Amino acid sequence: MKLQAFLPLVTYPDSNSDAIASNATAIAAYLGAELHAEVITAHIPNVSNATSRLLLEVPELIRKAEAASRQRGEYLLEKIREESAMKLVKLTTSLSSAALLFVGEAAAIEARYFDLSLLGWEAGNSTSRATAEAVLFGSGRPAILLPETQAIGSISHVAIAWDGSRVAVRAVADAKPFLERASKITVLTVVGEKPLMEENGAERLAAGLTKRGLIAEATPISTEDYPVGIGLQVHAIARGASLLVMGGYGHSVVRDFVLGGATEDVLDDLRLPVLFSH
Structure with missing residues (x-):
C-alpha cells in the first residue's frame, strides 16, 4: 500500500518559498509515496459598509491580491510538477480557496484524508506558520516541517x-x-x-x-x-x-x-x- 502525502501550499499574504517543491518531492521520493499538492488561495471578502464605499479602490485592490495569490499558486504547482517528474514521484494537484482566517483550517481538514502532511517552513512567514499549526493540531495526522534553508535528501x-x-x-x-x-x-x-x-x-x-x-x-x-x-x-x-x-x-x-x-x-x-x- 502506497503512502499518501499531502502538501498544502499557501500564497497570501505570505507565500511558501520555491524550496518547498524540491524538499517535499524529495521526501515523497524517499518514502515511495504519492504526493497530492493543493494550493489554497486567499479569498478576501469585500466588506460593504459606508467606509468601504468611500474607498473606491478597495474592490480593485482585492481583485489584484486574489489574482496574485492564484498566480503564485500556479507557479508553485509548476515547480512541483517539474521536481516530481525528475524524481519519479506520482503527483496529483488541486486548487481551492478559503477566507484568510480559515486557510489553515481548510488545510487541516484536507490533511485528514492522507497519511502525513509535508509543510514548508520559512522564518518570519506567518502564513506558513499558522497553516502548519492548524494542520499539526487539527488534522489528527503526523506532519513534517521542512525548513527552506536546507536541501533535503535521504533520511538515513x-x-x-x-x-x-x-x-x-x-x-x-x-x-x-x-x-x-x-x-x-x-x-x-x-x-x-x-x-x-x-x-x-x-x-x-x-x-x-x-x-x-x-x-x-x-x-x-x-x-x-x-x-x-x-x-x-x-x-x-x-x-x-x-x-x-x-x-x-x-x-x-x-x-x-x-x-x-x-x-x-x-x-x-x-x-x-x-x-x-x-
Whole structure:
C-alpha cells in the first residue's frame, strides 16, 4: 500500500518559498509515496459598509491580491510538477480557496484524508506558520516541517525525542516509514529538565527498536545552554541526524495556538526537518 502525502501550499499574504517543491518531492521520493499538492488561495471578502464605499479602490485592490495569490499558486504547482517528474514521484494537484482566517483550517481538514502532511517552513512567514499549526493540531495526522534553508535528501539517521509521554509514543509510531528505512536511530532523552516517567525509558525504546531489526541507541543529553526544543535539534544535528521525531504539545483556542515549551522552541527556530505528531 502506497503512502499518501499531502502538501498544502499557501500564497497570501505570505507565500511558501520555491524550496518547498524540491524538499517535499524529495521526501515523497524517499518514502515511495504519492504526493497530492493543493494550493489554497486567499479569498478576501469585500466588506460593504459606508467606509468601504468611500474607498473606491478597495474592490480593485482585492481583485489584484486574489489574482496574485492564484498566480503564485500556479507557479508553485509548476515547480512541483517539474521536481516530481525528475524524481519519479506520482503527483496529483488541486486548487481551492478559503477566507484568510480559515486557510489553515481548510488545510487541516484536507490533511485528514492522507497519511502525513509535508509543510514548508520559512522564518518570519506567518502564513506558513499558522497553516502548519492548524494542520499539526487539527488534522489528527503526523506532519513534517521542512525548513527552506536546507536541501533535503535521504533520511538515513533519525533522532527521536523521548520522554515516555503519549504524544512521544504516537510520534514514534507515526515515524515508522522513516525508522524502517534508517541506517541509524538515536533516542534522545533530556536529563535534568523535568522528571521522567521512567529513568530507563530511552534504553527500553532503543532495545525494543533493536528487537524489531533496527539499529538504535539511547543517548541522554543536557540542554542547559539552550531552550529544550533548540537543544534537541542541536544534539540531533551534532550526531548526524537528518530528521527529528517528536510529539507536539499544544491545543488551539479559536485558531490561536497554546503551545508546549519544546514545541514552541522548534516552531520559533527550525533547524532540520522535524516530524511532529499530536
